[in-house]
Amino acid sequence: MTNIPTDLLRTFVTIKDLGGFTSAGELLGRSQPAISLQVKKLEEILGTKIFLRGSSLELTEDGEYLYRAARQMLEINDQIIAKVRGDNISGKVRLGIPNDFELAFLAKALRNLSRVYPNIIVEVECEISKVILQRYQKGHYDIALAMERAKENEERDSRDYRLESLEWVFKEGHQTSCDDEPIPLIAYPQGCVYRSIMEEALQAQQHPYRFMYTSTSLLGIFSAVEEGLGITAMASSVIPDHLRHAESTATLPALERVCIGLYYKEPELNIASRHVLDFLRSGIANL
Numbered sequence: 001m002t003n004i005p006t007d008l009l010r011t012f013v014t015i016k017d018l019g020g021f022t023s024a025g026e027l028l029g030r031s032q033p034a035i036s037l038q039v040k041k042l043e044e045i046l047g048t049k050i051f052l053r054g055s056s057l058e059l060t061e062d063g064e065y066l067y068r069a070a071r072q073m074l075e076i077n078d079q080i081i082a083k084v085r086g087d088n089i090s091g092k093v094r095l096g097i098p099n100d101f102e103l104a105f106l107a108k109a110l111r112n113l114s115r116v117y118p119n120i121i122v123e124v125e126c127e128i129s130k131v132i133l134q135r136y137q138k139g140h141y142d143i144a145l146a147m148e149r150a151k152e153n154e155e156r157d158s159r160d161y162r163l164e165s166l167e168w169v170f171k172e173g174h175q176t177s178c179d180d181e182p183i184p185l186i187a188y189p190q191g192c193v194y195r196s197i198m199e200e201a202l203q204a205q206q207h208p209y210r211f212m213y214t215s216t217s218l219l220g221i222f223s224a225v226e227e228g229l230g231i232t233a234m235a236s237s238v239i240p241d242h243l244r245h246a247e248s249t250a251t252l253p254a255l256e257r258v259c260i261g262l263y264y265k266e267p268e269l270n271i272a273s274r275h276v277l278d279f280l281r282s283g284i285a286n287l
Contacts (some may be wrong), residue, residue, distance in 0.1 A: 006077050008042040009070040011035060012050065016067055017285070018158075019057060027158075079116055090119035091272030095280075096132040096144040097124060099188075099218040100238040101260065109283035113276060120272045128216070130191040136263055142273045143264045145280065147193050147235070150257040159281045161261035164235040166197060167245040168252045171228050182208040183251070184230030186221055189214055193258055198233045201253045235260065237287040260284065 014024040015035065025035045043050055050063035059067060097106060102124065110122055127135070129146040136144035150163050183202065187195040202209045213224040225232055225243060233255055239245045248254040262280060269277065 002045060004042070004045060004073075006074060008038050008045070010074055011038045012042055013067065013070050013074060015039070015057065016059065089117050089271055089275065090121075091270055092121045092123060093143065093273050093276045094123050094141045095125070095276070096136055096141040096146075097126055098129050098132065098145065098147050098260075099126045099216070100147075100234065101145060102126050103218060104238040105283040105287055109279045112282075113279045117272070117275055120275060122276060128188050128192045130193075133263070142269070143262060143277055143280065145260065145262055145284075147258050147260050149193060149197070150259045154259065154261075156261070159285070161259050162284045162287065163257050163259055164237060164287075165247060165257055166194065166233050166255035167236055167239060167247050168231055168249065168255070169225060169234050169239055169243050169245045170231040171225055172242075172244050180208070182210045184212040185209055186213045186215075186224045186230045186232040187211060188221070189216060194233050197255050197258070201255050205253050207251065207253075260287075 011024060011028060011030075014027055015021055018024050018027060021035045021039075022032050024030075025032050028035070030038075039051070046062070046066070048062045049060050050066055052058045052060055052063075106124065110124075113120060113122070125132075125135075125141070129148065132141070132144050132146045135141060136146070154161055185198060187198065189195075199209070212230040213220075215221055215224065221232055222240065222243070224230065231252075234245075235258060236245075246252070262277065262284070264273070264277060
């Protein structure tokens with residue numbers, strides 16, 4: 001029987017996820033030539049090409065199949081190691097997270113965490129990002145996830161943040177206002193990044209607007225949109241399938257991007273917090 005070394009699979013998956021041999025090498029601590037040799041060895045074991053040769057890193061048909069299978073194999077591998085080593089790991093981790101992302105990925109991330117580390121307890125508090133960052137600075141959380149305006153240059157670990165487009169969200173059949181009619185907006189309270197970006201975009205094109213409904217609850221926001229009270233804006237990955245959305249329309253301007261990022265103080269993380277951080281990073285990457 002032929003066996004595929006998991007380190008080769010991990011290299012291959014990392015190349016695909018990060019979009020390059022050099023980026024994968026930096027993350028895995030290997031040189032670009034060493035990464036290339038690992039890919040060549042993997043192709044030799046399988047007797048097929050997994051990358052289309054050319055200017056981009058597109059996968060062959062075999063490569064696409066291998067990518068899906070490799071991710072499953074690595075997940076099982078990591079769960080086995082973590083389970084065998086981690087049963088005795090326990091602790092409480094305080095986490096602050098925006099309302100949107102509690103529904104988007106947190107439940108799945110914590111379910112996966114509990115399967116591997118059943119003795120780690122995560123205390124979750126949801127708020128708008130401005131409040132979360134204020135409380136994080138005061139030491140209320142061990143780890144915080146917050147949304148901010150995207151910067152030109154992010155200097156932190158690429159695993160700790162994700163850039164997202166903002167889109168307008170509205171009910172099926174909703175008609176956006178004419179040029180002389182105020183656009184009805186639904187939003188979180190003052191201080192929310194979504195709200196600020198919506199206002200500034202409409203002000204820039206001198207389009208009138210008014211806030212029809214304000215809520216601290218994501219479900220409240222969704223309900224107001226579903227009832228046709230107005231429109232809102234959200235990060236692409238958290239928009240529910242049953243609502244329509246668009247980056248811009250004839251009357252709605254394009255919105256700037258946001259950054260969803262993790263905040264933590266590295267020296268203060270205990271073992272439990274580090275494991276929670278790993279699962280949150282995975283959740284962000286797979287939004």
